[in-house]
Amino acid sequence: MEANIAVPTDKKETWGGGGARPFGASYGKMMMWFFILSDALTFSGFLAAYGLTRFKFIDSWPIADEVFTHVPFVHGDYPMIYVAIMTFILIFSSVTMVLAVDAGHQMKKNKVAWYMFATIIGGIIFVGSQAWEWNTFINGTYGAVKTTDGKVLQFVKDGKQIALADFVTGDRTDALETHNRTNGLWWESGETVSTYSVDQVVNAYKANPAIQVRTELIDLDKKQKTILSREKGAAELAKAKLVVEGANLEVNEYGNTIFADFFFFITGFHGFHVLSGIVINIIIFFNVILGTYERRGHYEMVEKVGLYWHFVDLVWVFVFTFFYLV
Amino acid sequence: MAHAQESNTKRIWIVFGILSIITLVEVYLGIIKPEALHLHGPGTSWLNWIFIILTLAKAYGIAWVFMHLEGEKKWFRRSIVWSAVFLIIYLVTLLLIEGGYLYDTLSPLVNW
Known part of the structure; x- marks a missing residue:
């Protein structure tokens, strides 16, 4: 064994590089940095793939302002506001984290614990907000119709998008119901049946001259979705095959299916990072309270989880820009 | 950790202020979308370039000050x-x- 090991094994800290500090950084901190580097490349892969797909569908990509318009407990259209609040929460939790690291440098145990606690709370609020975002996104707001050639048609009145429920009346004429565990075979459930049938939507459109159809196609001069004339709208609706409410991995009411796929993958991957960050922060928080680092003589562990936490914030800054702003 | 004793609290809050202001500017521009910036620009719109540059500025602030790259x-x-x-x-x-x-x-x- 001896011959294969460069660092003597009789020391206690051998696993940590035996006290060797290349570039003046400890083993743990350096490895945290290189992990962050590789993780940053993973996220870059996701965001670059998003960019490729968006460029591929540059004339029909959903407009983020029209998708993310909700704020909890408030009715109405507030594009961007809630994501901005989430961004603030995450940046603020980054600040409390860096204050914890700072307090650690001064060996102030209680301060470190309180700042770590604030960081954890901020992280939990952020993950909760993201769960709420997902829920809103999955349930959808307006509903739309998908055609046989894969286009998503939305409905507008006076230039503003309106929900199917606002102009389609009555129950489904074909009396179909979603088969779930309570109303059918208890060991299985069937596909979701939309609130309205395709025929109902088409008839409601024909009956109400104020309603127009909006396609995914973006008018590149105005950067707005194209609204069709009544006749063209009827022609497009003739190809309707599916009423879409909300979003999942296969279909979504906002437009391109792959937009929803990227939303779930990128924010989901980021949310998972936040979640694991919270768990790690909680572990370190208890170590702080138990006095582990006080006895060790330094709070470098807080610094290392801090790096991870800041990284999560850093990624969110980019996700925020490329998913919601650009 | 040679400078272990000194406190950077003030600097941290200043950077937080800058990051917050940048975010506010981004959100404000994202909501009003001034036509001159939104509809024109090289490659993509001016607005998108502004967002990208502001994002890089934020990333710099986080990496250099919060993640303490400046001290490595x-x-x-x-x-x-x-x-x-x-x-x-x-x-x-x-x-x-x-x-x-x-x-x-x-x-x-x-x-x-």
Whole structure:
């Protein structure tokens, strides 16, 4: 064994590089940095793939302002506001984290614990907000119709998008119901049946001259979705095959299916990072309270989880820009 | 950790203030979308360039101050930042060019 090991094994800290500090950084901190580097490349892969797909569908990509318009407990259209609040929460939790690291440098145990606690709370609020975002996104707001050639048609009145429920009346004429565990075979459930049938939507459109159809196609001069004339709208609706409410991995009411796929993958991957960050922060928080680092003589562990936490914030800054702003 | 004793609290709050202001500016521009910026610009709109530059500024603030890259040894910092910047620019450039090519090739086949 001896011959294969460069660092003597009789020391206690051998696993940590035996006290060797290349570039003046400890083993743990350096490895945290290189992990962050590789993780940053993973996220870059996701965001670059998003960019490729968006460029591929540059004339029909959903407009983020029209998708993310909700704020909890408030009715109405507030594009961007809630994501901005989430961004603030995450940046603020980054600040409390860096204050914890700072307090650690001064060996102030209680301060470190309180700042770590604030960081954890901020992280939990952020993950909760993201769960709420997902829920809103999955349930959808307006509903739309998908055609046989894969286009998503939305409905507008006076230039503003309106929900199917606002102009389609009555129950489904074909009396179909979603088969779930309570109303059918208890060991299985069937596909979701939309609130309205395709025929109902088409008839409601024909009956109400104020309603127009909006396609995914973006008018590149105005950067707005194209609204069709009544006749063209009827022609497009003739190809309707599916009423879409909300979003999942296969279909979504906002437009391109792959937009929803990227939303779930990128924010989901980021949310998972936040979640694991919270768990790690909680572990370190208890170590702080138990006095582990006080006895060790330094709070470098807080610094290392801090790096991870800041990284999560850093990624969110980019996700925020490329998913919601650009 | 040679400078272990000193406190950077004030600086941290200043950076937080700057990051907050940048975010507010981004959100404000994202909501009002001034036409002159939103509809014109080289490659993409001016507005998008502003967002990208502000994002990089935020990333710099987080990495340099919060993650304390400014205090690391020069070549340790470079081994991280240069690797990331080079590989990301490389990847993004290729993928965006390919995305544009896919659009040029496939969009004439879509019948709106």
